[in-house]
Amino acid sequence: MLTTLTATGAPSFGACPTWRQLITSDAPSPRAGHTLTFNPFTNECVLFGGASHEEGYYDKVYLLDLETLGWKVADVPLTANDAAAPARYEHIAAIVQRRGGSPQLLIMYGAGDEGVRDDVWAFDLETRRWTEWQTKGTKPCGRTIHSAGLVRTPAVDEKKSNGDSSYEKSRLYVFGGGVASDAAVLDASVYCLDVDNMLWIKVTHERQQTSPPTRLGHSFTAIGTKIYLFGGLHLNEAYNDLWIFDTVMRTWTLQPTSGQIPSARSGHTTTVSGSKLYVFGGFSKSGKPEVYDHVYVLDTDSFVWHKPEVAALPPGPPAPSLDHDACVAIGMGPRIGSKVEEVQVPVQTESGNALLVFGGMDFSGMHNSLYSLDV
Numbered sequence: 001m002l003t004t005l006t007a008t009g010a011p012s013f014g015a016c017p018t019w020r021q022l023i024t025s026d027a028p029s030p031r032a033g034h035t036l037t038f039n040p041f042t043n044e045c046v047l048f049g050g051a052s053h054e055e056g057y058y059d060k061v062y063l064l065d066l067e068t069l070g071w072k073v074a075d076v077p078l079t080a081n082d083a084a085a086p087a088r089y090e091h092i093a094a095i096v097q098r099r100g101g102s103p104q105l106l107i108m109y110g111a112g113d114e115g116v117r118d119d120v121w122a123f124d125l126e127t128r129r130w131t132e133w134q135t136k137g138t139k140p141c142g143r144t145i146h147s148a149g150l151v152r153t154p155a156v157d158e159k160k161s162n163g164d165s166s167y168e169k170s171r172l173y174v175f176g177g178g179v180a181s182d183a184a185v186l187d188a189s190v191y192c193l194d195v196d197n198m199l200w201i202k203v204t205h206e207r208q209q210t211s212p213p214t215r216l217g218h219s220f221t222a223i224g225t226k227i228y229l230f231g232g233l234h235l236n237e238a239y240n241d242l243w244i245f246d247t248v249m250r251t252w253t254l255q256p257t258s259g260q261i262p263s264a265r266s267g268h269t270t271t272v273s274g275s276k277l278y279v280f281g282g283f284s285k286s287g288k289p290e291v292y293d294h295v296y297v298l299d300t301d302s303f304v305w306h307k308p309e310v311a312a313l314p315p316g317p318p319a320p321s322l323d324h325d326a327c328v329a330i331g332m333g334p335r336i337g338s339k340v341e342e343v344q345v346p347v348q349t350e351s352g353n354a355l356l357v358f359g360g361m362d363f364s365g366m367h368n369s370l371y372s373l374d375v
Contacts, residue, residue, distance in 0.1 A: 017295070022336065036356065052366055104124050135200055212243045267283045271327060
């Protein structure tokens with residue numbers, strides 16, 4: 001079965017994408033507000049944090065082997081002098097590698113027992129130890145339900161790359177977030193965290209001539225050196241606009257789009273495969289509150305939105321969800337579940353990529369199921 005756009009000039013999206021529930025072992029408990037991050041260095045997924053009504057905030061790191069589909073808690077060899085990142089939810093996570101170092105899971109801000117946080121922690125994925133970063137520069141105020149785009153650029157300075165031609169410099173760009181309930185931070189600036197130097201830089205000011213209004217529950221997703229802002233909420237106003245932040249020019253552009261444009265929402269996820277953005281789920285409080293289970297695709301070459309027909313293998317697709325998390329496992333589609341005795345249907349895509357969704361909640365409660373969608 002094929003799913004295509006019939007509008008003139010609209011792109012074909014090929015075979016109908018299919019949801020598959022992945023049966024895993026030792027899964028984390030149901031939760032929302034956690035992060036799920038693909039580690040390209042080990043081809044694992046890393047889950048941190050989140051919260052539930054029954055157990056409160058979580059502080060454990062879980063690793064998911066995509067071939068065996070087994071979860072395990074990352075052993076943290078704490079000594080009397082060691083510390084670990086405090087439990088939290090609605091934080092930011094990214095896999096980064098500082099110059100000359102090992103891959104780390106970077107955890108930023110969020111909220112926990114003590115309220116909104118403004119700290120940055122790194123979990124070394126080789127030594128399994130936590131380090132709190134003592135950052136410098138102009139740091140953003142504490143916030144939660146925010147989003148960040150990770151931009152990696154090749155090192156051009158031989159001294160900085162230490163002769164490693166594969167070394168890439170990482171910068172994490174942060175915009176928006178919340179301070180309480182549905183209220184967004186008043187600061188509409190973009191902040192950049194230079195990972196190598198642990199240095200915060202304020203790259204835009206609060207109200208440039210052209211810039212988006214502040215918001216929370218949005219997505220801020222990087223493709224190359226551009227970051228795409230979609231959706232979000234501030235007080236009683238929800239958004240479905242698309243803004244592009246150019247990290248080289250440090251400018252915002254309000255990008256017109258066409259096609260099947262998603263309705264305004266917050267608490268969704270936006271992930272990247274190639275030049276396409278995949279939006280899943282989210283929440284609308286306008287009129288009758290609704291949690292979504294839709295998938296929308298934006299082609300960033302044509303800026304045409306498409307809502308593809310999506311199939312699902314038994315037992316069916318994921319439930320409507322907000323405050324879940326998602327990541328794209330690059331090149332892992334055919335290998336997902338390949339070492340499971342009970343054969344699971346591999347993800348077959350031209351790109352070999354798989355969109356993975358874990359957890360979240362709807363009006364019936366919280367979830368801990370893992371789903372894949374071929375992208």
